[in-house]
Amino acid sequence: MRVRLGNPKEFYAGLVFFAIGLAALILARDYRVGAAMRMGPGYFPLCLSLLLMLLGAASSLRAMRMARGEPSGPWRLAPLIAILLGVVAFGALVDHGLVAALLALLIVSTGPRWMLQPLELLVTIALLTAAAVALFIYGLGMPFSLF
Amino acid sequence: MPGDSGVLELIHQLKMGFDVALTPANFAYCLTGAVLGTAVGVLPGLGPVTTIAMLLPITFKMPAIGSLIMLAGIYYGAHHAGSTTAIMLNMPGEPTSVVICIDGHPMAQQGRAGAALCISALGSFFAGCVSVVIIALFSPLLADAALLFGAPEYTSMIVMALITASVLSSSSLLTTTAMAVLGVLLGTVGTDVDSGVLRYTFGAMDLADGINFVAVAVGLFAFAEVAIHLGAPELRAKVAFKLSGLLPTRADLRASWKPILRGTGIGAGFGILPGTGPLLSSFASYAVERQIAADPTRFGKGAIEGVAGPESANNAAALTHFIPMLSLGIPAGPAMALMLGALTIQGVNPGPQVVAEHADLFWGVVASMWIGNMMLLVLNLPMVGLWIRLLAIPYRFLYPVILVCCCIGVYSVSNSHFDVWLAAGFGLLGFLFRKLDCAAAPLILGLVLGPVLEQNLRRSLVISQGDPTIFLTRPISAAMLALSVFLVFAFSIPELRRRRAAESREALQKETQ
Numbered sequence: 121m122r123v124r125l126g127n128p129k130e131f132y133a134g135l136v137f138f139a140i141g142l143a144a145l146i147l148a149r150d151y152r153v154g155a156a157m158r159m160g161p162g163y164f165p166l167c168l169s170l171l172l173m174l175l176g177a178a179s180s181l182r183a184m185r186m187a188r189g190e191p192s193g194p195w196r197l198a199p200l201i202a203i204l205l206g207v208v209a210f211g212a213l214v215d216h217g218l219v220a221a222l223l224a225l226l227i228v229s230t231g232p233r234w235m236l237q238p239l240e241l242l243v244t245i246a247l248l249t250a251a252a253v254a255l256f257i258y259g260l261g262m263p264f265s266l267f
Numbered sequence: 268m269p270g271d272s273g274v275l276e277l278i279h280q281l282k283m284g285f286d287v288a289l290t291p292a293n294f295a296y297c298l299t300g301a302v303l304g305t306a307v308g309v310l311p312g313l314g315p316v317t318t319i320a321m322l323l324p325i326t327f328k329m330p331a332i333g334s335l336i337m338l339a340g341i342y343y344g345a346h347h348a349g350s351t352t353a354i355m356l357n358m359p360g361e362p363t364s365v366v367i368c369i370d371g372h373p374m375a376q377q378g379r380a381g382a383a384l385c386i387s388a389l390g391s392f393f394a395g396c397v398s399v400v401i402i403a404l405f406s407p408l409l410a411d412a413a414l415l416f417g418a419p420e421y422t423s424m425i426v427m428a429l430i431t432a433s434v435l436s437s438s439s440l441l442t443t444t445a446m447a448v449l450g451v452l453l454g455t456v457g458t459d460v461d462s463g464v465l466r467y468t469f470g471a472m473d474l475a476d477g478i479n480f481v482a483v484a485v486g487l488f489a490f491a492e493v494a495i496h497l498g499a500p501e502l503r504a505k506v507a508f509k510l511s512g513l514l515p516t517r518a519d520l521r522a523s524w525k526p527i528l529r530g531t532g533i534g535a536g537f538g539i540l541p542g543t544g545p546l547l548s549s550f551a552s553y554a555v556e557r558q559i560a561a562d563p564t565r566f567g568k569g570a571i572e573g574v575a576g577p578e579s580a581n582n583a584a585a586l587t588h589f590i591p592m593l594s595l596g597i598p599a600g601p602a603m604a605l606m607l608g609a610l611t612i613q614g615v616n617p618g619p620q621v622v623a624e625h626a627d628l629f630w631g632v633v634a635s636m637w638i639g640n641m642m643l644l645v646l647n648l649p650m651v652g653l654w655i656r657l658l659a660i661p662y663r664f665l666y667p668v669i670l671v672c673c674c675i676g677v678y679s680v681s682n683s684h685f686d687v688w689l690a691a692g693f694g695l696l697g698f699l700f701r702k703l704d705c706a707a708a709p710l711i712l713g714l715v716l717g718p719v720l721e722q723n724l725r726r727s728l729v730i731s732q733g734d735p736t737i738f739l740t741r742p743i744s745a746a747m748l749a750l751s752v753f754l755v756f757a758f759s760i761p762e763l764r765r766r767r768a769a770e771s772r773e774a775l776q777k778e779t780q
Contacts, residue, residue, distance in 0.1 A: 129702075129703045129704045130439055130441075130442060130703075130704070132703055133442050133445075133700075133703040133704070133705050134441070134442070134445075136699065136703065137442075137445040137449065140449060140452075144452055144467070147467060148466070148467070151464060151466060152462070152464070155733055156728050156733035156734075156735065157728055157729060157732050157733030158729070158733075159461070159724070159725045159728060160462065161459035161461065161462045161464035161466055164455055164721045164724070164725075165452065165455050165466060165467075168448055168451055168452040168455070169452065171448050172445060172448045172449060172452060175441055175444055175445040175448060176445055178441055179439070179441035179442055179445060182441065195498075195702060196497075196498035196499075197498075198498075199493075199494050199497035199498050200494035200497075200498065200694075200695070200698050203490060203493055203494055203497075203670065203694065204490065204494075204691045204694050204695060206670065207490065207670070207673075207674055207687060207688075207690065207691040207694065208687075208688060208691050210674045210678075210687055211674075211678075211684040211685075211687030211688045211691070212684065214674075214678055214684050214687065215684055218675075221674075222671060225670060225671065225674055226667055226670075226671070229666075229667065229670055230667060233663070237663075244664060244667060245667070248667055248668060248671060252671050252675065256675055260325065260328070261328075262675070262679055263682070
């Protein structure tokens with residue numbers, strides 16, 4: 121039998137909070153809790169993770185009983201994945217040189233569009249990289265190595 | 268209210284502020300901030316918070332005063348620019364401008380865009396001037412009062428700020444509170460100041476100093492925003508009507524000056540309370556104007572009062588938001604949280620002592636806000652055509668620029684590629700939260716306030732020897748907690764929530780019409 125959810129968005133949000141709270145609780149198990157009078161390093165995280173789990177559970181339970189809610193709509197993940205991979209690539213290369221890092225960021229993050237407008241992208245990326253180098257290294261004097 | 272000698276002192280301090288703000292460097296920072304804020308703020312999908320997160324790192328190398336002046340300029344510039352897009356394109360640059368769409372866009376369709384823009388600029392300017400005076404009058408008083416606060420009062424005040432921010436967010440109270448708690452939890456990452464124990468660092472020394480809040484803000488706001496925007500069918504901004512005749516008619520002015528006054532009052536009132544946003548004040552002002560109008564049916568069809576009032580309220584609240592941030596060290600919203608974080612990076616310890624210890628900073632920033640509001644008037648009236656042309660830039664050219672600024676910005680906070688990866692992680696989380704309708708603002712507030720909250724909670728409980736009733740037996744602390752509880756109840760009464768939902772639906776419907 122399929123469980124009918126009142127408000128799917130809030131239901132899943134509640135689950136996310138509960139899961140994060142639980143993870144935080146487990147990770148904090150080695151931190152000394154101490155007593156209220158002398159709070160140890162684990163005291164505050166313990167309270168917070170319990171509170172987060174409680175709020176998450178309450179929110180999911182409430183969402184199940186709610187009359188109706190809109191579904192979360194289509195999840196178009198391609199742009200998200202492209203952007204985040206681009207950012208990760210930037211992080212990996214930036215210590216070696218700004219130009220390589222910027223090129224990687226721009227080429228990867230615009231990934232889904234290479235089939236559509238390759239020429240336009242090429243020009244955009246070249247101009248943007250040059251402008252960023254001019255602005256941040258020569259204009260603002262940030263300590264990046266070029267290559 | 269200050270007496271005669273108080274007035275003299277105030278004038279003296281304001282003069283010092285203007286001396287600071289009018290040095291060539293600071294004047295240039297103020298102008299740069301206002302221009303950048305306006306330029307980035309009119310771009311679709313870039314509200315004040317994203318703009319600040321994106322441009323924050325540029326300011327790290329500046330002196331503390333200069334950087335705060337510039338950030339403030341970006342903030343009010345971006346805030347005001349949101350209403351330009353609302354009027355011209357029916358696209359609120361920021362949720363607070365939703366209300367401006369309702370009557371501003373119909374005005375534009377009737378060929379009165381110039382009048383709407385002009386009135387909103389004038390209203391904003393007036394509200395700005397009044398708010399700066401209010402900031403100058405009240406912040407020192409509030410700071411003096413807060414200097415008497417002990418750890419329990421601080422604890423309760425932070426709890427109140429987090430609760431009001433959650434209560435007044437647009438999504439469900441449970442999820443917003445959970446977001447705030449999650450923010451506070453993220454704030455515990457790093458070295459525990461009391462015991463030196465490393466918490467939640469997973470052995471990564473990059474996390475020993477805590478999570479970099481710029482990375483979190485850029486991930487949650489900028490990256491998630493870009494991903495959502497690209498995933499949605501592109502809203503092509505079309506400016507279909509020409510902008511002819513900026514000047515409002517005499518009748519427009521006559522109809523507007525009272526709503527501007529009322530809006531300023533409403534906005535300044537709400538803005539001082541931590542957590543209550545410009546959104547609430549512009550809605551309130553709109554409701555008031557419709558309520559007292561001789562002919563309420565004109566609203567939604569281009570009534571100038573519906574632009575004048577809410578825009579003034581919006582700007583007044585945006586500026587009076589600075590009061591709790593500057594005088595208490597409590598940010599009233601995510602944009603203020605970012606500025607507070609920037610201050611900390613600059614080595615200024617936020618709190619009530621800022622007004623006295625960093626008098627040049629406080630009064631310099633206050634004076635610069637007045638100058639900045641003047642600049643906005645100049646920037647927005649004759650140059651509005653230029654900003655509108657910026658609107659026509661397709662998003663596919665914009666988002667690579669956003670990504671480049673964000674990546675370089677996050678990296679340059681502490682030259683750490685780890686922070687860039689962290690921002691990518693928070694981008695993923697931010698996307699998830701956006702899809703699940705969880706507002707990210709309470710999380711940022713929690714993250715910035717979390718460490719302060721823990722310290723004060725710890726101190727309070729040491730004072731009381733572990734007895735939690737200390738928060739209820741100290742009168743100021745008890746009053747703040749009572750107010751928080753009242754707010755929670757007031758806003759969780761189903762009737763009220765339903766009405767609020769109905770109202771926003773109505774507003775949305777009108778907006779899409």
